[in-house]
Amino acid sequence: MTHSAPPLLAVRDLVVRYPGRARRSAPVTAVDGVSFDVRAGETLALVGESGCGKTSTASAVVGLRRPDSGSVRFEGSELTTMDPARLRALRPALQPVFQDPYGSLSPRLRVRDAVAEPLRIHGRWDRGTGPDRVAALLDTVGLDASHGDRLPHELSGGQCQRVGIARALACEPRLLVLDEPVSALDPSVRAGVLNLLTGLQDTLGLGYLFICHDLALVGHVAHRVAVMREGRVVETGPARRVLSQPSDPYTRELVEASPAAVGEHRARTIPTAS
Numbered sequence: 344m345t346h347s348a349p350p351l352l353a354v355r356d357l358v359v360r361y362p363g364r365a366r367r368s369a370p371v372t373a374v375d376g377v378s379f380d381v382r383a384g385e386t387l388a389l390v391g392e393s394g395c396g397k398t399s400t401a402s403a404v405v406g407l408r409r410p411d412s413g414s415v416r417f418e419g420s421e422l423t424t425m426d427p428a429r430l431r432a433l434r435p436a437l438q439p440v441f442q443d444p445y446g447s448l449s450p451r452l453r454v455r456d457a458v459a460e461p462l463r464i465h466g467r468w469d470r471g472t473g474p475d476r477v478a479a480l481l482d483t484v485g486l487d488a489s490h491g492d493r494l495p496h497e498l499s500g501g502q503c504q505r506v507g508i509a510r511a512l513a514c515e516p517r518l519l520v521l522d523e524p525v526s527a528l529d530p531s532v533r534a535g536v537l538n539l540l541t542g543l544q545d546t547l548g549l550g551y552l553f554i555c556h557d558l559a560l561v562g563h564v565a566h567r568v569a570v571m572r573e574g575r576v577v578e579t580g581p582a583r584r585v586l587s588q589p590s591d592p593y594t595r596e597l598v599e600a601s602p603a604a605v606g607e608h609r610a611r612t613i614p615t616a617s
């Protein structure tokens with residue numbers, strides 16, 4: 344990880360508002376001037392309690408929601424004002440992985456076709472080499488070729504999430520936006536999926552914006568942490584420092600409520616049950 348390189352992702356003064364739920368009620372400001380950077384090969388964890396604006400931030404970064412104001416720069420290019428054709432060409436480089444592993448896959452699409460789909464959508468499918476590329480992607484995420492024949496309901500939650508990661512990797516992204524990628528999984532398979540993600544990062548040099556409310560997991564995977572409260576970032580810093588010596592009172596409350604987050608040594612590879 345080089346800190347002199349320009350950031351992969353630079354978010355500045357991001358604001359996301361939703362219309363008020365009741366008629367004529369004031370809009371809800373979900374994200375209120377958020378700024379952070381993610382560098383290649385680095386994981387920035389965005390943490391905070393439910394409703395603080397993490398998913399709204401991620402949605403604006405991956406283009407699922409247009410921000411009301413602020414800047415989202417990817418490799419130096421401003422995404423919020425980019426023309427649609429250029430944005431479409433850039434999108435594969437910046438891929439989301441969502442929380443619900445089943446919900447993010449089409450129930451009628453076999454795994455092989457689900458992994459091939461992003462290649463087809465982005466005009467990168469080659470009939471000659473495509474099947475081998477899909478097999479290689481399945482192998483990369485720890486699934487064997489026989490999983491390619493299955494439908495999502497024939498997979499475990501962890502396997503489904505691995506398919507979601509294979510889809511995200513298909514078009515050779517440089518940034519993954521991981522919105523609670525293991526929260527819906529059984530605790531016994533969480534470590535395996537997180538270890539897969541950290542291994543991929545180490546091999547491919549990917550940047551991760553990692554949204555997570557579990558500070559113990561954050562302590563394993565994140566290089567830096569940004570703590571959100573009520574739409575704002577209240578503290579940013581190296582994960583070790585933020586989780587062991589938080590300077591913001593709210594961060595201190597979060598850390599104290601999660602004693603497992605603080606430890607002398609947190610291995611990047613999480614032990615899995617044997």
Ligand SMILES: Nc1ncnc2c1ncn2[C@@H]1O[C@H](COP(=O)(O)OP(=O)(O)OP(=O)(O)O)[C@@H](O)[C@H]1O
Binds near residue numbers: 372394395400
């Ligand atoms: N589509 C929407 N319409 C109106 N308000 C919304 C919408 N989506 C989110 N909000 C509100 O915006 C705020 C931030 O929500 P957001 O989902 O971004 O938070 P979060 O930190 O990701 O929460 P969680 O961890 O529960 O997913 C909350 O007050 C939420 O109620």
